[in-house]
Each structure stands twice: as C-alpha cells, then as structure tokens.
Amino acid sequence: MLVKFIVRRLFASVVVVLGVTAVTLFLMDRTRGAYVPGIDLNPALRPEDIARLRADLGLDQPFYVWYVNWLWNVMHGDFGRSMIDGSPVMTHILERLPNTLELTLTAVLIGIVLSVPLGVIGALRRGTKTDHSLTIFSVAGFAVPQFWLGLMLILIFSVTFEHNGWPWLPSGGVTSPFGGGDLGDRLLHLIMPATVLSFFYLSLWSRFTRSSMLEVLSQDYIRTARAKGMSERRVVYLHGLRNALIPLVTLIGLELPGLVSGGLVVEVVFSWPGLGRLAFERALQYDYTTVMGVVFFTTLLVVAGNLLADILYAILDPRIRYA
C-alpha cells in the first residue's frame, strides 16, 4: 500500500515538473516573435546574420523539438549555456541559490519569531482592541503588494533618512559595492528585504497561531489542568502553546520547499541577486536556457520537498495512504 502510494506520488511529481517546464517554454516561444535572444537590434546586423544566429541557438525549429533536446541534456546533467552570454546555467544557479536562501530563510525566521507572540497575544486578548489591531495588521500585511511595501520602505528608510542626515539603510544589493562584505554590512542590507518578505509569512502564521491557540485553550484537558490547580502560566504555555504549535510547525515545514521560489518580487525591488531575479531578468531577454534551467531547478526542489513531506505523512498516518 505504501509503495503504491509512493509510486503514484512520484509519477505525479514527474508530470508536474514536465508540465511546468513545457508550459514555460511554450509561453516564451509564443511571445518571442522574430527576436533573437542576446542580440540587441542594431542596423549593422543583416538578416543573414540574424538567421545564422537563430539557427545556432536552435530557435528555427518548433519549440517542442527544442524542448526534447533540452530535456535530453538535462537528464544527463547538462543544463546548457545561456543564450545571452554563453555562460553555464548551472554556475548561475549555484551562484544565486545561497542568496535566495539567505533572504527567504531570514524572512521565515522573522516570521516565526514574531508570529508566535503576536498570535498568542491575539488569542489571550481575544475580542479586545489589541486583538483587532493585530488582525488588521495581519490582513494588511497579507494584502499589501510586496513591491509597494518595498518601495515605500526604501523611500522612507533609505532616501528620506539619508536626506535628513539620519542613519539610513542601504536600498539594495547584498553588500556595499566598495569596502563592504562583513557581517554587519550584510545584515544591514538584509533587514529591509527580509522584513518585506516576512510580512507574508507573519500575517499567515500569526493568524494561524491565534486560532490554533484558541482551539487548544477550549479543550477539555485545559479545563482539567486548571481544575487541578495548575498555575495559569503552566496552563497557557506548557499545555496550551505547545499543543497549538504542532500544526504551526507542520505549516512551516510545508512552506520550506517553496523557499527557493519565494522572493522574486522582493529580489527585484531590492536588487537582490537571487534565483527569482535571475529568472525574471533572463525571461525578459528570452534567454530560454537559463529560464528553463531555473524553472526546472526550483520546480524540482519544490516538488521533491512536497513529495518527501507527503511520504513522511503517509508513513506516520496510515489513513493518508488511501487518499
């Protein structure tokens, strides 16, 4: 039964990866027109040059032929070279991956650290103005577009603060271009983008913690604990919070595979050299190989992560195997 389950999940995962990459290629192909990636249109190029370059890159064939060739190479571990500058795609991906992870892990961390207390306060102060303000804050954090929030923060903490001579935060990049690179410099650059990205997790998880907490606090065993004379502190933290956190941990765990793909908008707004920004910039230039490489890589990780989580669940909880 378990084996059958795993096989089915595995099959579904492969289908997802193939589907995502195929659709990505299809969309790029449909929108590219007669454009040749990497070649700025200038009058010195003749039609024969463009035709030759297009043939070199394999763009004169239908996209499914290109797709099959590309897939064959990927199966052999060859992610190919960028169509823009000929550099190996894998190098780019491995270069950018740590930056993306740095950003998203920090955002998740901030999210966890802040959402638990906020959720607890909301649960304990349920119905009061504090609770309502926290609710509004959560919903706003979820509803506000990341690019707007990012630009606003840059405007306030970088431009305005600097203009007024106050200590200001750098508006983009991982480190200062000159003389930077130490931990303090990296942290300064990390604060704003990680905060913007964390809003998403923060709002989600604080709401969840709150409702989970409320649910747990209304359980019978809580009443029993109080009846036994246990202190309120032990009731809330030992029995209440610990049980409320279990589903939150699950939620956070499910979020982890998405870490590699999470921060595209924030990366662009803050000039953060991550995978998301790589895919974005290269997609604009129709650099098929790089975009497909990044898409494949992230899809693989997300799907693999989810697959692992599903399998673990199925091992732990037999009811799931029949789903």
Add this chain to the structure above:
Amino acid sequence: MSGDEDVEQKGFEQFQRFLDEWSRRDFLKGLGATGAWFAFSAGVVEFLDACASASTTTSQTGKKGGHVVEGAFSDVRTFNSMLSSDTASNQVLGLMFDGLLNSKKNGDLVGALAQDLPKTSSDGLTYTFKLRPNLKWSDGQPLTADDVVFTYQLGYDPQYKDFASPRRGDLSKYIASVTAPDPQTVVVTTTQVFAPFLVSHGQYGILPKHVLGSLSGKDLNTAPFNSAPTVSNGAFKFVSWQSGQQVTLARNDTYWAGPALLDQYIYKVLPDSTTVADQLKTGEIDIGPVDPSQFDSVKASGNTNIIEFPVAIFDFYAYNLDPTKLGGKLFAQKEVRQALVYALDRQSWVQAIYFGHASVATSVEPPTSWAFKAKPQVVYTFDVAKANSLLDGAGWVKGSDGIRVKDGLPLRFEMHTNAGNKQRESILQVMQQSWKDIGVDATPKLIQFPQLVTEIVSTRTFDVFLVGFSWGQDPDESPLFHSRNAAPGGFNGADFKNADVDATLDAALTTLDQNKRKQLYYHFQDVMSDQVPAPILMFNKGIWATSKRVMAADFGTYNQFGNRPWMKDVWVTDGK
C-alpha cells in the same frame, strides 16, 4: 513547586499585568514622546551640522586614489570586444580595451592605440595606422600590430568563421585584408570605398594575441577570458565580476595615456531607473544615467551635478507605404503624409511628455551631426489650417461623421507601439487627438516589443508604427531609408523606395570627401522632409548625474557609454 517556577510564575504574572495595564493612551503617549525625541535630536544634529559645515572646496588638482561606483540597468554579458553587441558590455570593456581610435564627445575621431588618424590612400581603399611607441599590455607584454590584425581577423577571416561575432556580416563585407608590415604599422584594405569605415569599425577594443591566439574560433566563444580578462590595454584592468551584481575594475598602470587617478571603478547592476535615481540620491552610486521623469527629484536632492546634452536617440513613426496594404492606399500621397505632421503640436510635447528634456526634430539627421541641416526644404511647424487644406486638396473630404473619405475609403487606421513605454503611449494618445481634430481616425494599439519588431522587420502588418531608434556617429541613414532594406529582415518598415534617396545615400557612402558628403546629405534631408515616409518626431537628451565628490567626468553626445577617453582623469574629492 521549585524556586524556579516561582520566578517564572512571577514573570508570567507581570506579563499579564503589563498587558492589562498598558492602555492605548499609554501607548500613544509613549509614541508621542519618542516622536518628540526624534524631532529634537534631528534638530540638534542639523544644528551641529550647520555649525561644522565647511565652505565648498574648489581645489581642481586631481587627487590620486579612491573609487567610483556607477549604476546601470543591465548586467554585462561579455568582456570580449568582438562578441559584444550590447551597451552595458561595451561600456565596461571600453574601459579595459582601447581600439585603434576613440571618439571625442562631439563625435570626432582621435587616435587611441594608433598615434593619430590613419593615412588614407588616394583611391580611398587603404588605411595605414601607425601605433604609438612602447604600447604594453597590463602583464608587461608589448602590444603590437599583430594584436590588431588578430582582433580584426576574428571578425572577417574565414579561419574564425565559428567565432560568433555579430560584426562578421559587416566586416567580411568591407574588409579585404588587415596586415602588419611591421610591429608598429597596421594596413587595412577595404573592398570598396566606405565612408563610415573608421567610425564604425576603427574603434573595437584590441584583444591580446598572446593570450587568445592559440584558441580555435569555436573555443573562443566560451573562452574564460570573455568573462574574466587576464590582461588589458586600457585605463583599467579586470578584478572581479559578480554576475547580476557588479563588475570591479582596478587601475592599469601600463596604460599608454598614463595611469588613471582612480584606484577602482565599480559597475553596479540595478533593476530600473527608479533604483538608479534612489541610489544617486542616497549616494550609494556616484554616477548614473537619469530618466527624464526622475530629473527633478534627483536634482532636488542636491547631492549630484547633472549634465544634459542632445543625443541622436529619437522617437519616430512610419507609414506603411506597401501598395498592397491599407497603409499604401491611405498614405500614397505625400500631401496626406505631410498634413499629418503639420497637425502635431510637437513643441508642447517637450514639456508635457518629455518633462522638458527633448527637442523637436526639424530634420531626419540629428542636431548633433556635422551633416545636420537645420532648415531643410520643408519645415513642419504646428499648422492645423495647412494640414486641413493639404488634405482637402488631396481629395480627402470630411464625411458626415467628421472623418475624411476618398473614393469610399475613410482615413481610418491603427497605430502600433510597444507596451510599457510611457512616453510612446502618451505620444500615441496625443497623436490620436491631434488627428481627430483634422478629421483623421487613428486608434492606438499597444503590443509587446518582440511582436512589434517582428511586424516592423518581417511581416509588415501595421498601418503606422511608433518606435524609438538611434543613429550612430556617421550620418548615413540607409538602414531606415534605403530601398534594399525594405526587403523582409531590414529596418525600412515603411517600404520606402525612392531612387533619388537611394542614389544620394549610396554616393555619400562611397566618397571620403566630407564636404562632398555634406552636400549630399543636405540634399538627402531636403528630399526626406518633402517625402516624409517616416517622420522623426523628437530627439532625446542624454542626462547623467555625478555625485558632488566626482570630478572631471566629461559626458557628451558621443561620450556616454563605450567611448570615455576622459575616464582616466576622473578623481574623487575625498580620495576614498
């Protein structure tokens, strides 16, 4: 119950009490106090700052040392001068590799690695360059004519046909041979007299034969040198490239013009013009291009010096003159084409659309060119009465709905431009309104840039398109207006075929006599102003900002990106 728990219990109780007692009023009070504190301390800081401010230093002697950070929109793709076709790559490699010639900001050519402009033979086919004495690469190896020959061979010689140079088309067409009769002399022979040869092909960064000469054409495409040059001959040499982030260059002490004053130059990649403007304001970058819409806010920040100058970048629209298409039927008469230009109040666009940073084009040549004729045969002022009378005279009569009709065909068409460019979208809207006033029904349609390019270059499925373009240093405009480029694949999307223009353009290309060329281009501009198949509307301005600590940056029309002979003289006031 242990003592520990007592402590924890107390802590918890305190927390509970804190939550109970901490009312909203207290919170606001605390906030107000914090705010007042900040305001006070800010005032203190400003006061102290005002006391301490020194007078502005105006010492003009260049200080050695320090760095500049330049912000730009795109990442570099390659450092190989024979592979690059994009502005970003040309800009950075231009600081590392000089060519035979360089350009001054007004477009005049000057000697770089070559001592001076070459001697040309009387038949105009042979150029003889004399290199400067004692040229060296950054690793100490001498730079000789062999390096020059090698560099050009990459572009035209059949043994390098696998090397994917975007220049191969032109170079193999125009170069007959490049030889080095002695280590200081380079002789280039062209296949035909080609006036723009020096300007178009005399400025490529020279590559080191002693490093790359042993590689095959195919291997050169992916050589590590292309992304990390080990030697250079320009003002700077390569240090590092963090892809997507920045390129770092350091001073090259063997540069022929003398070592640069700066220690380091950093090219920083940023996503868009807003970020560049923000970072210019905060001082995170020292040099950067300024978008017209950001001009006022960058200026107001007071941290930068801004320089603005005319450039040969322009917006234009074209009529589809193919007789088999709708455009061909509507725009066949030049009176119609002229009338539509007369109806446009372009002077008002300067402020409304370009924020004051553009000029109305009076000719197809840019005002920065030596061949520019300010008042060609037909000068288009804003004249609605004339527009109306031209259309009436051409037989286009206003119908009952106000739209002009001729032989049952209404003067109704679509105008295409690329989505995402605010300026062009605004221009189309203004054009639509202006033309409605004279009885012409034009509808704007926005499409994606690659599709627009396909339409202009291949399928020609448009009535009118609006797009931006730029001219190079030479006044030749064959790519847009010569009939041979009307074939699919060429940029003459209007399908303009005029024997007089063809002959004039060809004649101007095949003589090296600049006076003769000037006369020919004057005639060309006259004909173009009369025929107006693709009216050039506005010429843009190049706008650059430099931080107040940067000195001696000398941006100009032809000294923006790839050609910056003054970069070695740039210095920073604080020496950092």
